[in-house]
Amino acid sequence: MTVSAILTSCNTKHASLxxxxxxxxxxxxxxxxxxxKPSALISYTGGTxxxxxxxxxxxxxxxxxxxxxxxxxxxxxxxRLLIDTSGVWKTEEYRLSVTKKKVxxxxxxxxxxxxxxxxIRQLLPPQSEAGRRISDVKWTMPCVSVTDYPRFEWRxxxxxVSRHFFDVxxxxxxxxxxxxxxxxxxxxxxVDDQGWRIEIxxxxxxxxxxxxxxxxxxxxxxxxxxxxxxxxxxxxxFYTQEEIKEIIAYAAEKYITIVPEIEMPAHVGSALAAYPExxxxxxxxxxxxxxxxxITDIYCAGKDETFAFLEDVLTEVIELFPSQYIHIGGxxxxxTDWRRCPDCQARIRNEGLGDEDELQSYFVKRIEQFxxxxxxxxxxxxxxxxxxxxxxxxxxSWQGFEGGTAAAKSGHHAVMTPVSHCYxxxxxxxxxxxxxxxxxxxxxxxxxxxxxxxxxLTPEEGKFIIGAQGCLWTEYVTxxxxxxxxxxxxxxxxxxxxxxAPEMRSWEGFSTRLPGMMVRFDAMGLEHYTP
Ligand code: ACM
Ligand code: ZN
Numbered sequence: 058m059t060v061s062a063i064l065t066s067c068n069t070k071h072a073s074l075x076x077x078x079x080x081x082x083x084x085x086x087x088x089x090x091x092x093x094k095p096s097a098l099i100s101y102t103g104g105t106x107x108x109x110x111x112x113x114x115x116x117x118x119x120x121x122x123x124x125x126x127x128x129x130x131x132x133x134x135x136x137r138l139l140i141d142t143s144g145v146w147k148t149e150e151y152r153l154s155v156t157k158k159k160v161x162x163x164x165x166x167x168x169x170x171x172x173x174x175x176x177i178r179q180l181l182p183p184q185s186e187a188g189r190r191i192s193d194v195k196w197t198m199p200c201v202s203v204t205d206y207p208r209f210e211w212r213x214x215x216x217x218v219s220r221h222f223f224d225v226x227x228x229x230x231x232x233x234x235x236x237x238x239x240x241x242x243x244x245x246x247x248v249d250d251q252g253w254r255i256e257i258x259x260x261x262x263x264x265x266x267x268x269x270x271x272x273x274x275x276x277x278x279x280x281x282x283x284x285x286x287x288x289x290x291x292x293x294x295f296y297t298q299e300e301i302k303e304i305i306a307y308a309a310e311k312y313i314t315i316v317p318e319i320e321m322p323a324h325v326g327s328a329l330a331a332y333p334e335x336x337x338x339x340x341x342x343x344x345x346x347x348x349x350x351x352i353t354d355i356y357c358a359g360k361d362e363t364f365a366f367l368e369d370v371l372t373e374v375i376e377l378f379p380s381q382y383i384h385i386g387g388x389x390x391x392x393t394d395w396r397r398c399p400d401c402q403a404r405i406r407n408e409g410l411g412d413e414d415e416l417q418s419y420f421v422k423r424i425e426q427f428x429x430x431x432x433x434x435x436x437x438x439x440x441x442x443x444x445x446x447x448x449x450x451x452x453x454s455w456q457g458f459e460g461g462t463a464a465a466k467s468g469h470h471a472v473m474t475p476v477s478h479c480y481x482x483x484x485x486x487x488x489x490x491x492x493x494x495x496x497x498x499x500x501x502x503x504x505x506x507x508x509x510x511x512x513x514l515t516p517e518e519g520k521f522i523i524g525a526q527g528c529l530w531t532e533y534v535t536x537x538x539x540x541x542x543x544x545x546x547x548x549x550x551x552x553x554x555x556x557x558a559p560e561m562r563s564w565e566g567f568s569t570r571l572p573g574m575m576v577r578f579d580a581m582g583l584e585h586y587t588p
């Protein structure tokens with residue numbers, strides 16, 4: 058902390074403000090504290106939609122406080138959640154007033170109430186998160202007045218469940234972590250070379266074959282020998298459609314949309330191991346147990362059967378996921394096979410395409426048409442710009458800021474997740490003492506310095522940047538505890554980037570608020586890096 062920052066925090070009201078992350082738009086400290094009593098009642102208006110939100114608040118507080126904490130419809134409680142649709146509200150806006158007598162949380166929507174509850178949590182002692190009875194704590198909140206709403210509509214976090222599989226309980230815990238940071242998108246990377254993780258009823262081979270690989274977990278990721286003849290593939294896992302529905306419902310209670318990613322045309326070795334007929338060569342293929350580069354085993358863009366297969370898969374995905382956006386991957390396709398394939402070359406000729414990049418563009422446009430016919434929107438990694446962007450596609454800009462910038466300049470929406478700031482699979486500290494990670498260094502401060510809207514965009518163009526997200530690729534992340542460690546507290550920094558207006562953000566301010574959050578992680582039993 059700089060001297061000037063210390064002086065600032067001592068000389069202004071900031072010193073007495075509670076440590077809330079992401080920093081609210083407006084927060085004023087009042088004198089006194091609210092004391093939560095065993096007899097406290099949580100009342101709510103807004104009926105059936107608001108009731109589960111009130112119940113979630115009670116459910117959060119009951120274990121540690123040991124209080125019965127009833128909920129009931131009305132306005133008579135000591136903690137009141139009010140739906141108020143009069144006047145003008147921003148999306149997800151909430152207003153919170155904590156006085157000595159009452160806590161009043163107001164929003165136009167239950168979603169806004171839910172975001173406000175995440176602020177209430179941070180006003181309470183961290184032990185309130187313990188999930189078990191804590192007897193020696195006084196459950197108080199400082200009196201404050203808060204008006205708050207997010208900067209971006211896409212506040213996301215990604216998880217790769219292909220390189221390593223994470224069970225249903227961990228996915229829910231991950232969603233909890235996103236929710237407490239007021240994120241609203243979980244980008245679920247369900248397909249990659251090393252494992253297909255979503256049950257598709259019409260193509261059982263995708264999970265019977267594609268979800269399993271030979272176990273080479275004792276060897277370095279990039280030097281694992283492919284499956285040999287006669288070897289059994291025993292390592293992996295997948296989510297049944299019932300489990301997926303359960304997770305979607307869980308996320309919906311937390312006002313988090315799950316955007317499923319079904320990779321194409323590359324990163325599909327797992328699918329081709331089961332259905333080699335959708336490749337150019339016909340295979341055979343096995344599910345790779347480790348790193349593959351370049352990504353040459355890709356879907357054939359010449360065969361109509363490939364598109365019929367993908368439309369069948371996407372139909373089941375769409376039936377499961379209510380998300381407006383469906384992520385179709387699109388990254389890192391090596392087009393060597395397309396250059397050699399008679400079907401792909403015939404497609405290029407018949408469609409009047411210039412080259413293989415335009416063939417990829419044809420592929421993505423055709424899938425976009427299909428998604429559109431089902432009322433959905435396509436999002437893909439920035440390689441979907443190659444050969445020309447599909448008319449209504451949204452670009453997820455990962456290689457840098459350029460893809461998102463180009464998309465915005467051409468009137469397309471973009472989500473920023475540049476590898477330089479948002480890839481939480483890269484080292485966050487000294488490789489000598491950190492768990493093995495991707496090369497490079499993305500410190501907490503680097504994440505905090507991230508500005509999703511490039512300066513070169515005009516204000517009008519800037520509106521096409523709908524938000525940003527963090528990514529966690531799991532080549533080296535073998536279990537949930539390591540996943541927590543890699544995202545915390547970098548996700549905490551990112552949450553402020555995507556929620557709080559840039560002019561209000563300061564690294565010094567964030568640094569003074571962060572320790573409180575880390576104590577909270579400890580109380581919750583979450584692993585985290587300590588900067
Ligand atoms: C990516 O990291 N290949 C999207
Ligand atoms: Zn082909």
